[in-house]
Amino acid sequence: MDQASTRAPVVFGFEGTRLNDWEKGFFRDVAPExxxxxARNIETPDQVxxxxxELKELDGRDQLPILIDQEGGRVARLRPPHWRAYPPAGDxxxxxxxxxxxxxxxxxxxxxxxxxEELYQLGLTVDCAxxxxxxxxxxxDIVGDRxxxxxxxxxxxxxGSACDGFLAGGIQxxxxxxxxxxRALADSHLELxxxxxxxxxxxxxxxxxxxxxxxxxxxxxxxxxLYRSIDAENIATTSKDLIGxxxxxxxxxxxxxxxxDLSMKAMDGSFAEKTSRALEAGCDLxxxxxxxxEEMEGVAQGLHPMSGHAAxxxxxxxxxxxxxxxxxxxxxxxxxxxxSNRD
Numbered sequence: 001m002d003q004a005s006t007r008a009p010v011v012f013g014f015e016g017t018r019l020n021d022w023e024k025g026f027f028r029d030v031a032p033e034x035x036x037x038x039a040r041n042i043e044t045p046d047q048v049x050x051x052x053x054e055l056k057e058l059d060g061r062d063q064l065p066i067l068i069d070q071e072g073g074r075v076a077r078l079r080p081p082h083w084r085a086y087p088p089a090g091d092x093x094x095x096x097x098x099x100x101x102x103x104x105x106x107x108x109x110x111x112x113x114x115x116x117e118e119l120y121q122l123g124l125t126v127d128c129a130x131x132x133x134x135x136x137x138x139x140x141d142i143v144g145d146r147x148x149x150x151x152x153x154x155x156x157x158x159x160g161s162a163c164d165g166f167l168a169g170g171i172q173x174x175x176x177x178x179x180x181x182x183r184a185l186a187d188s189h190l191e192l193x194x195x196x197x198x199x200x201x202x203x204x205x206x207x208x209x210x211x212x213x214x215x216x217x218x219x220x221x222x223x224x225x226l227y228r229s230i231d232a233e234n235i236a237t238t239s240k241d242l243i244g245x246x247x248x249x250x251x252x253x254x255x256x257x258x259x260x261d262l263s264m265k266a267m268d269g270s271f272a273e274k275t276s277r278a279l280e281a282g283c284d285l286x287x288x289x290x291x292x293x294e295e296m297e298g299v300a301q302g303l304h305p306m307s308g309h310a311a312x313x314x315x316x317x318x319x320x321x322x323x324x325x326x327x328x329x330x331x332x333x334x335x336x337x338x339x340s341n342r343d
Contacts, residue, residue, distance in 0.1 A: 007033045009279060009306040011067060011258065012296060013289040017043050019054060022293065027058060030300050033285055033314065034065030037124070039077050040291075045122060052123025063318055064125065067174075070115050071129040071146060083118050084332070086111050087339060089131060090145030092158055095339065101157075107338040108148075108161040109168075110331045116169020117328055126172045128221060130162040132209050133182035140193070143182050152205060156212035163216040170323035175213055177223035177260060178253065179236060179246050180206025184225050192226060192235070192266045199229045203250065211251045218255045218317035220247070222283060224266035234281070235266060238274075243282035256313045258285040263295060271298030279303070284310035 011034040014023050035055050042048055056064050068077050073088025092111075096104035112130070119127060132155055135147035148158035159175070166173040183206065184193030195202075210220070222237040230246065231239040237259045247253050259278040267274050275286045275298075284307070288299045 007031050007306055007311075008300075008303050009033060009284060009310055010275070010286045010288065010299060010303055011036050011065065012299075013038060013291045014041070015291040017041055017047055018051060019058070024058060026293075026296065026300075030303070031059075033306070034067060034126070036067040036069075036128075036287065036289055037077060038069075038289065039079075042077055045082055048122045048124075056123070065172075065314075066124045067126040067128055068119065068124055069128040070119065071131060072111060072115070073145060075129075075146060078118060078122075084114065086115060088145040089148045089158070090135070091339065093135075093147075093149055093154070096149070096154065096158060103338050105157060105161045107335055108158050109165040110335040110338070112162040112165025112173075113169045113326060114328065114331055114335065116166045116171040117326070120170045120323070124171070126174065126219065127166055128174045128176060129166070130159040130173060130175065131177075132159050132175045132213055133177060133180055133223075134206055134209060136183040139183050142184070142189070147182060152208035152212055155209040159209075160213055160216050163213070166217075167321050168324045168326075170321050172219055172317055172321060173217040174219040174221050174258070175210060175217045175253075176221035177225070178210050178220040178257070179223065179227075179242065179251060180210065181223040181225055182206060184223075189261075189264050189266075193224070194226045194228060196228045199227075202227065202229070207246065207251055210247075210253065214252045214254070218313075218320040220253055220255060220257055221287075222247075222257065222259050222278075224260050224264055234277075237267070237283065238277040238281045240281045248282070254313070256284050256310070256317055257282065259283045259287050261287050261289040262299060263288060263290050263292070270302075271295050272302035275299045275302030276304065284313060 008030050010032045012032050013036045072086030092108045131146045133143045135150045149155040163173045224235050226235050231241045236242040262274045
């Protein structure tokens with residue numbers, strides 16, 4: 001059995017800026033596939049580099065998935081003064097809607113390439129971006145200006161440029177939240193979003209955005225959303241029908257499928273049950289973010305052996321990146337110029 005297939009199919013967050021003794025022992029025992037960082041884990045560039053090195057040394061792999069949410073706008077774990085502030089996706093959409101479409105695509109690519117450079121220099125390897133959800137009028141603002149567009153075609157154009165920028169900087173992007181969180185009327189961090197839209201309409205709108213981008217990124221993250229017209233009992237993360245028939249077949253996504261955070265309030269049951277249900281439904285990896293010991297121990301109890309398909313997808317993801325050296329200062333200046341005239 002190859003090393004990848006002996007890893008546990010889970011990505012964990014943890015408590016602080018260094019691993020504590022309990023976390024080191026827990027991670028040695030569980031052997032998670034990867035880790036995710038949040039603001040609580042971040043102080044300075046040198047500290048984050050040391051933390052990344054510590055995770056890789058503990059794991060024994062240089063090719064270790066170390067994730068972070070660095071979209072730009074309100075979802076950014078790395079912030080000034082140590083790192084650049086980036087605009088939300090909605091700013092690039094505003095530029096696109098003025099008719100300057102080539103400039104909007106270029107601006108998205110540059111911003112993503114600059115973010116990738118910062119992550120790469122810190123030893124991080126995967127960004128939980130871009131958001132591929134549609135911006136739907138009247139929906140909850142949890143997506144809002146994080147979305148690149150109101151139609152599948154615009155989302156695919158701009159989010160596709162983002163994926164290209166991340167990959168060119170050596171970072172693996174994650175499409176989220178498949179098959180679509182944009183029309184949810186609730187924040188899945190706090191409660192269960194219940195979408196009643198007919199499957200036929202979803203196929204032509206929300207799902208189509210992901211279909212157009214199915215080969216653009218090696219990862220995708222599930223939506224903790226109930227699509228009542230497809231599976232009235234299970235959210236996408238735990239629905240065999242939504243993962244098997246919609247995400248894998250209709251949309252055609254062939255990459256790594258990771259759940260959204262298991263500690264979000266949209267999910268019910270124990271953490272062992274949440275983990276087991278997500279993996280049984282077809283997620284390649286479970287995600288647990290908050291670093292709470294009791295929850296992490298519950299997640300570990302629900303883990304299954306990693307499937308051979310998941311191990312192959314993880315191995316294939318590393319071949320998608322195509323690290324290209326760029327004039328970073330020149331790109332930053334170009335981005336500032338492009339965005340200065342978007343109105």
